[in-house]
Amino acid sequence: MNDRPPTREVLLDAALSVFTEQTYGGAAVAEVAKRAGMSVGTLYRYFPSKEALGNAVFRRWKGELLDRLTAGADPDEPVRTTFRRAWGGLVAFAAERPDAFGFLEFQQHESYLDEQSAALSARVSAMGEEMVVRGQRVGEIRAGEPLMLLALVYGAAVGLARTIHDGLVLDRAQLAAAEDAAWALLAKPEN
Template identity: 55%
Template sequence: MTQPREVREAIMSAALVVFTEYTYGGTAMAPLAERAGVAVGSIYRHFPSKEALGNAVYRRWKTRLGAHVIDSVAADVADEPIRARFGRMWRGMVAFAVEHPDAFAFLELQQHQSYLDAENAALTERIYAAAGELISAGQARGEIRPGDPTVLMSLAYGAFIGMCASMRGSGLDEERLALSENAVWDLLRCP
């Protein structure tokens, strides 16, 4: 690795693995540097602090997860049922979690409030807002039960995180995927 971009990428990749394995709070820079194949000083040449590195890793992966969520709910076709949009969002999130299990575990199975910067907080808020807009649209059409959209979205996303955590390592087959999607939709839909 002679190019600064290669070194930065090696550090970011190693940070994701180490943060996932030991948590952000439990990670020391020496094992991270060893995993990246660089000296500890090299990390600080690319990232002024552990917080800056944590924010860079979080931003990279939360942006990618957000694309799955936002893209899946963005299209508002007048005659398309909210259920279909919800299904796209659910399966998009599943696809991300399956394709990037370490990134999903880092993002959603750890606490980040102690170090996230304003840009990452705003990114997270945009993703939640997109999902909340889907809930609100479903309520306006009478397809989703009345109630605070934030609470309903939190219940649905909490179920998703729990499902992914319980399936980590064992995989998610089509039957389990359909069961989980339908169960969460039943939680949201108008009775």
């Protein structure tokens, strides 16, 4: 009977949209409430502070990103397959939710994120690092500090998303080419 989405979700959506447009720091809580179609007081019934709201939005989407990166992973599959899945997940997420991805990756968050949010970021990072390490062990990924290689690919994905966000349109073939290129960055060069 009640098809209205729960208030909390409505607020998270409104917050994401405002934070995306104006940056967490530049956003006014009142604007979030207005866009959510409710009063400030109500917002504060659901989130005790702007910081708490920011962290909730961050976790909502960093968690979603983590799920997408992890979904269907199989520790025995070739690393090339793992990478394809993760990269695909990342790019699909960025394409489907450019606002969420932009909020997560195009902004500086340090000052207000709490430990739990940082832990979630760390899990995403750890997941990537594991993939690189496993790839190096089985000889599919080139030598080098795993965190450095991860920084390069992750950065490449973010760069791609940013350019798409800024207006670049890519068809399926181009996206496949992008994935190939990103894998080449990681892949062990043929001796």
